[in-house]
Amino acid sequence: MSAPERIAPAQEDPPGEASASSSPPQVRGAAVRALIAERVSSVEVLAALLILLIILRDPLAGLLSAPSLATWTTVFVSVMVQAVPFLVFGVLLSAVIAVFVPRSFWARALPKHPALAVPVASAAGVVLPGCECGAVPIAGSLIRRDVTPAAALAFLLAAPAINPIVLVATAVAFPNNPEMVPARALASLVVAMVMGWLWLRLGRTEWIRLPHRPELDGLRRGEAFWAAVRHDVVHAGGFLVIGAIAAASINVLVPERWLQTLADQPVLSVLALAALAVLLSICSEADAFVAASLSQFSLTSRLVFLVVGPMVDLKLISMQAGVFGRRFAARFAPATFAVAVAAAVVTGAVLL
Structure with missing residues (x-):
């Protein structure tokens, strides 16, 4: 029996290279696109946009004029410039409350009787500000810490609407109508308490x-x-931009009559x-400036916009x-x- 023949190992392609004959067209096309994506960075995209703007500067100048x-x-x-400082400050305070205020604080601070806990939790929105984006997870945390759901939901509605940042923003947006500030605070406080008692x-x-916010679990306080x-x-700022775009578009596209x-x-x-308040979904720290831009409407109509927005939107x-x-949402939001x-x-x- 003859010795077995040696089989020469097949010659392999160098790493990262594939034989043209062994690769289907789809694979080769995907490889080319991946190579282009790796070589085209944001700097090249920015440079291309700048070149395009230079080429089209005359038509764009005429359009912008x-x-x-x-x-x-x-x-x-104008809406963005006035609203952004209040939005940033409100988000920072909301994060401080969510991270540094002990969750057990509420269980100790609120009355044991649920009916009495509702107005106390509603009034707590004055001293513990936060936008509606932060109030939802905070309210969930309160329920998980054995706070009665009625009190947690009252805080959920009151905190974004009657906190100092929102009230100051309302005063700045309506300098000629200072009565809008107490009207907004009173109406929002009433809604929060009524919904708590209805619950x-x-x-x-x-x-x-019961809620859970896993993205913050296991992180140090600073992180x-x-x-x-x-x-x-990201969330509140994005909705603010949408709201500002909508307010500007309404003023331009919708005929005045x-x-x-x-x-x-x-x-x-x-x-x-x-x-409109439901559809625009503007953060409560910025909605007063959008409402102020809708000057065709009465103060009562704009008060409705300011009360509904922080409590019910998309x-x-x-x-x-x-x-x-x-x-829960199917019942709570319409009510x-x-x-x-x-x-x-x-x-x-009564007030306006």
Whole structure:
């Protein structure tokens, strides 16, 4: 029997190179695209945009000089410039509360009787500010720490609406109507307490799925603080930009006579701004400046916008559904909307 023949090992391609004959066209195309993506960085993209702007500078200059676009830019920039400082300050304070205030503090500070805990938790929003993006996880943490859900939900509604940052922003946005500040505070406080007491009467614990915020678990306090700040700035800032764009677009695209016709109808104007507050989903630290730009509408209609927005909007409904469960959000959001509109209209009729 002859000795077995030696089989020469197959010659391998160098690492990172594939034989053209053995690679299908789809693989070769994907490899080329990946190579281009690796070599094209943000610097090249920025350079290309700058070159494009230089080439198109004459058409763009003519477009930017249009009166309607100039008005749009003015409204957008004015809303952003006035609102951003309040938004940043509010997010920082919200992160401090979420990270550095012990969760057990609330269980010790609130009255044992649930009916008495509701107004105390509502009033706590004055001294513990935070935007609605931060109030939802804080309220969830309170429930997990055995705080009665009625008190936690009252705080959830009150904190974004009656805290000092929001009230100061409202005063700055309405310098000629200082009565808007107490009207907003009173109407929002009433809504928070009424919804807390309604939950005591009609709410069920099985509607709430206990929340959990895993992205902050296991982090040191400093890391958790900056993680909360980044999260809230990205979310709240994004919605602020959308709100400013919407406010500027309304002032430019919607004919003045349409807005005036709608504003002249008391019921329609209230319902329109209530629905607009839900759709725009603006952070409470910045919504007063958007409301102030809607000068065609009455103060009562704009008060409805300011009361409804921090309590019921698209982002809050989605956050509440994710934190507390869909069964909770499907019941809590419509009830809060109705109570907020009614409280704002009554308060506006009395104070404005």
